[in-house]
Amino acid sequence: MTELLWYGLIINERTVVNMKKKYFLLALLLLVLVFSLTGCVPGDGANNEEHLAGFFWGIWHGWIAPISLIIGIFKDNIRIYEINNIGWWYDLGFYIAVISGFGGLSLSRRRKK
Template identity: 30%
Template sequence: MDRDLRLARARQFLNFLPLLALTACATQVATGVAPDSPGFLLGVWHGFIFPVAWVLSLFMPDVAVYAVPNNGGWYDFGYFLGIVVFGVGARRTHTVYRTRVVRG
């Protein structure tokens, strides 16, 4: 049984490999990047307000969750930090309490 599970996972990985290789071909349109467009700090801000912007974008066509054009990698990095570190990805208040232990 263990051998069958390993073979199934190996097949899944081999089926996934071409898709992974295809992602290496992705490029960004040159008109989507402009040096004087929103940069790192606005990326952090846009990542932080992502949940609100997403809800508003469902009802208002002129609201977007991502600024285009932007200055490229620094905007993306700020956007990532805004979501993960400062925004919805940061769960600083989540505390787990262990009230009982079940022993078998």
């Protein structure tokens, strides 16, 4: 078995194969994540005047708002906010998700002394 010393780490063929598997699985996981997140974006036609988006749709759309914004650059019908919603409850869910997703990041940081 061929071994290579790289920055103090011993790397052999088995390590390289394991690294390739990990990168492949990571790429596959990211691909599945992207497809699952983009499956229910606002404006995709799932909600209309007969079937309005509610509280839980508001939470979901708030969580995927950054992804919806990026997709909206390329597709005109995709927005970060569903127009066909039930009103106040959808707004509450949307804002809870946006605040917890973005504002929660700053709350988790430790203060330096």
